[in-house]
Amino acid sequence: MKQKIVGYRKMCGLSQKKMSEELGISVQAYRNKESGKTQFTSGEMQKFKSLVENVLPGVTMESIFFN
Numbered sequence: 001m002k003q004k005i006v007g008y009r010k011m012c013g014l015s016q017k018k019m020s021e022e023l024g025i026s027v028q029a030y031r032n033k034e035s036g037k038t039q040f041t042s043g044e045m046q047k048f049k050s051l052v053e054n055v056l057p058g059v060t061m062e063s064i065f066f067n
Contacts, residue, residue, distance in 0.1 A: 016030055019051075025044070
């Protein structure tokens, strides 16, 4: 999953810092989520998905966060 999250973030043209700001969390907290050390909350997943939808309309939560 880690590589998928990184790939989607980069497709959006966002740095880890900018994504953490969009999600309202610290950069370290975001890095932990992206690396799989901690899980994304359902609210964070929804916000992440909405950012990705700007680039890839129709993307699903399953395609981003699940296999």
